Amino acid sequence: MTDSTLAPDSDQALYALSPEGRKLLFTEAKTAYDFSDKPVGDDRLRAIYELFKWAPTSANINPLRILYVRTEEGKQRLLTGVAQPNQEQTASAPVTAVLALDTGYPEYVPLLAPSNPQLRPMLEANQELRESHGDFNSTLQAGYFVLAVRAAGLAAGPMKGFNAEAVDKEFFPDGRWRSILLVNIGYPGAEAFRERLPRPSYEQAVQLV
C-alpha cells in the first residue's frame, strides 16, 4: 500500500476503465437536484435496462423491477407520495424511475436459473429466506441501476425521501411490487449540482489482513 493519497488518475495502469468512463460513472458524477426541459426518450430508458440487467445477483434471481414515470399524469400521481423537500426536484425531472422489489420474484426463478430446480420451491417455502434474498438483491441492483443511468449519459437523482406506502398504493395496488428507491432521471438543469461532500478516508473504511 502506498502511503500517499491515490488520485484516481495518478496511475492509469490501475484501471481498465478509461479516465472518461471513471469520470462519467464515479469521480465527476454527482447527484442531480434540478433538471433541464430536455426530454428523455423511451429508447434511452430501455437502453438503461439493457445495460443494468447484466450485473450480478445471488443465484441470478434479479428481483428488481422498474416503473418509469414520465407523463404529466403519472408525475402528479407520484408527487402525492414524495416528501415536500423532494417534490420540486422530482417535478423537474422528465422521468422518475420507481425501483421496486417484485415480492413474487420466485415465479421467474425457473427461467432465470434453470439448472437450480430446487430454488423456487425453497424460496416459496421459506418466507424469511425469500424476503432477505429479495431485499438484499433488489437493493444491490438499485446500485447498479444508478450507475447504468449515468452510463446512458443521464444525470441521476436517487431519493429515499418518499412515502413508499403511498407510492405502492397508487401504482402497485395488488401489493406484488414494493418500491424501494426513486431515481430522478434527465439532463442537469441550472441548479443541478451541490458541492461535493467528503467521503470516508481509505484508513477509516478499509482494513487489510
Add this chain to the structure above:
Amino acid sequence: MTDSTLAPDSDQALYALSPEGRKLLFTEAKTAYDFSDKPVGDDRLRAIYELFKWAPTSANINPLRILYVRTEEGKQRLLTGVAQPNQEQTASAPVTAVLALDTGYPEYVPLLAPSNPQLRPMLEANQELRESHGDFNSTLQAGYFVLAVRAAGLAAGPMKGFNAEAVDKEFFPDGRWRSILLVNIGYPGAEAFRERLPRPSYEQAVQLV
C-alpha cells in the same frame, strides 16, 4: 419505445459510456468462480476504493466498510465461515473482500454531512431508522463495489453463501462491523466462467406510465 429488442451496441448514441466500458462493467462481465495465481497488489485494492467511494448514498452516510483478506493466514481464518461449495473459489482468489456494514456509522456523519447537524442525533435516537438506513445504503454500496472491481480490470465473484455470524466473530469480534457480502477478487482462472444465464425481459421487468 421501439418494439425490437435493443442490443447494447445497436445505437451508440444511446450511451455516453464507450462500448469498451459497457463490455467491461456490464455486457461481457461475468461472475468469476476460479482465479489465476496472478497477484493483486495493495495499490489496486486502494484504487478500487478510490473509485467506488464516489457513488451516492442517502444523505452521504456511506456506511459500507471493506476488509480485504489477502494473506494465507487471513484466508484460512475466512474459509471457516464459507459454505463448502464456495470454499474452492474463495481459496483460489488472491483477495476476498469482506463487505461490511459499520453499525456505528453515525459517528462519521458530522464529517460526511456537515450541513446536516441534526442527522447524527436523529440516527442515534432512532434505532429503526439507523438500521434501515444502514442496511439499505451498505447494500447499495455493495453494488457499486462490484462494478468498481471490474473498472479496476479485475474479475469479481460476489458470494452470499457464507456464515456471516462466523465471519463476524472471527474478524469483527467487537460487533461494530457486520459482514453483508463476500467478493472474491483477482484475474480469471482456467475455469473462471459459467454459461451466461438469462435475465428478465424488458416487458417482464419494466412498466411505463
